[in-house]
Amino acid sequence: MTQLADPPSSGSSAPEAPVVAAKAMTHREVLEALSGLLLAMFVAMVSSTVVTNALPRIVADLEGTQTGYTWVVVATLLTMTATTPLWGKLADLYDKKILVQSALVIFTIGSLIAAFAPSMEVLIGARAVQGLGVGGLTALVQVVIASMVSPRERGRYSGYIGAVFALATVSGPLIGGVIVDSPLGWRGCFFVPIPIAALALVVLQRRLHLPRVTRQVSIDWLGAMLIVGGVSILLVWVSLAGQQYDWVSATSGLLVAVGVLVIAAAIYVEGRVATEPVIPLRLFRDRTTVLATIASAMIGVAMFGSTVYLSQYFQLARGMSPTEAGLMSIAMVGGLLVTSIVTGRVISSTGFWKRYLVGGALLTTVGFALLATIDDTTSLWVVGGFMALIGLGIGATMQNLVLAVQNNTAQADMGAASATVAFFRSMGGAVGVSALGALLNHQVSDKLTEGLARLGIDAAGQGDGSIPDITTLPAPVRDLYQQAFGEATGHLFLVAVPFAAIALLCILAIKEVPLRTTVDRDDEPVATPVSAQDEAVEAVAPAGTTSEEPARPTHAARYVPEEPDARRAAPVGHHRSATGEDDPR
Structure with missing residues (x-):
């Protein structure tokens, strides 16, 4: 049984996606x-x-x-x-x-x-x-x-x-x-x-x-459309310049200007809106x-x-x-x-x-x-x-x-x-x-x-x-x-x-960082127990569920982060259990 709690505000960090525990793959x-x-x-x-x-x-x-x-x-x-x-x-x-x-x-x-x-x-x-x-x-x-x-x-x-x-x-x-x-x-x-x-x-x-x-x-969707549009316009310009029109021409300048503006809008949406x-x-x-x-x-x-x-x-x-x-x-x-x-x-x-x-x-x-x-x-x-x-x-x-x-x-x-x-x-x-x-x-x-x-x-x-x-x-x-x-x-x-x-x-x-031996990074949140009075969420495996396809939680799974120094590096391919111990499953 896995109990999870609400995530903290993400701020500039990556959104925390609940991952249903699965046995380590051979x-x-x-x-x-x-x-x-x-x-x-x-x-x-x-x-x-x-x-x-x-x-x-x-x-x-x-x-x-x-x-x-x-x-x-x-x-x-x-x-x-x-x-x-x-x-x-x-x-x-x-x-x-x-x-x-x-x-x-x-x-x-x-x-x-x-x-x-x-x-x-x-x-x-x-x-x-x-x-x-x-x-x-x-x-x-x-x-x-x-x-x-x-x-x-x-x-x-x-x-x-x-x-x-x-x-x-x-x-x-x-x-x-x-x-x-x-x-x-x-x-x-x-x-x-x-x-x-x-x-x-x-x-x-x-x-x-x-x-x-x-x-x-x-x-x-807005960011996706702007990225696709901006990239496509610039690629069309590069592909046709020198053949359909001169590299230095009004058409060339228009395509570059529009492409750059669309890319700039995409950057704004990605950084401030989405x-x-x-x-x-x-x-x-x-x-x-x-x-x-x-x-x-x-x-x-x-x-x-x-x-x-x-x-x-x-x-x-x-x-x-x-x-x-x-x-x-x-x-x-x-x-x-x-x-x-x-x-x-x-x-x-x-x-x-x-x-x-x-x-x-x-x-x-x-x-x-x-x-x-x-x-x-x-x-x-x-x-x-x-x-x-x-x-x-x-x-x-x-x-x-x-x-x-x-x-x-x-x-x-x-x-x-x-x-x-x-x-x-x-x-x-x-x-x-x-x-x-x-x-x-x-x-x-x-x-x-x-x-x-x-x-x-x-x-x-x-x-x-x-x-x-x-x-x-x-x-x-x-x-x-x-x-x-x-x-x-x-x-x-x-x-x-x-x-x-x-x-x-x-x-x-590039500064070399030795490859880690865990799927998750050390500063990522892991599932930890919460007090009994908190709202519990149980991962129940319906009848007939096989070990190949992990069961979907009956309610939306939620996380509470654990301090990085409380986690031990798991062996290659292992997942951590809810208590932070290596899970040999």
């Missing part, structure tokens, strides 16, 4: 629950990678342009980025299991629309719907894991997430390349994730059982959270903004087929697979993480600097080696930045904090893809116009941003395209170097 139980989450994560990652090698063929088939190529990627990143904080906040308020399943359903609907898309416009819209689901999966998987295991053990499971990320990144392009070269064509790429999503739904329903959180909630803000501004009082968030954004710009165009480089600058381009991705993902698993296990065994973040950021920066030297004649072995360095760096950095933030965050804010880091990483990626895509288009067009003029060929319509089928071009023109794309791709990585360097500086400035 390693096997965690892995069973994790299997469904990893399938969901695989779906989210493979949805992007499976289409990467198909994009040149898709754009040519639907008569698109380089701008359309960019927007097929940006549409997913935009909706994923804009909605990630909302998904994270909902995870702090509602049933996480239902939220993950809802994200999978939304993703599946978007995939079906994309598979039957008759035009670039419909395809881009379908990719936006996919992004809504991917945003949920990106935010929620980390949140759910954080609710099951302590930060010390979380490094071990973060390694599994990194492995799945690597597997999706390797298999996606390979599967996509094979499908594009088969009779199914590029449309088959959008059917592939659907059965995996269905399997994830079934596994989650059977294996994922979490303690239920019951408290009065208030959704900050009772349950989507992004609690109190999170940014923590130095680690601020620095890790900036580092994640910079890595997003560098990683997504440059590597998303590697497939285009291999196909248009090196004349490879989609399948061959997919095989080239093994170099990068192999490095990512190794460091994500190894660093995750080492961090779990030692509790220290900063040295691996520093090493990963350094390798990433060096890798981008080396890839800045490539062109259409660089040895593929050399390109592969440079890609492997980036993979090693990203594998040691990306997941562990989230872990560092979660280690400093109260459980009641875990969803918002995890989603905030993912949000800024995705924001950086969307900005990087948009801005570097515009740069790539501009440089290729200029080089083609100059080269065709030297050959005495009319350049009208050749430098308009359209993506041709390289194999159908005359040899001199084909050589020009390959040279233009090769040199322009190298310039993209040169632009990415400063962003990777900023991420490295932020990581160096």
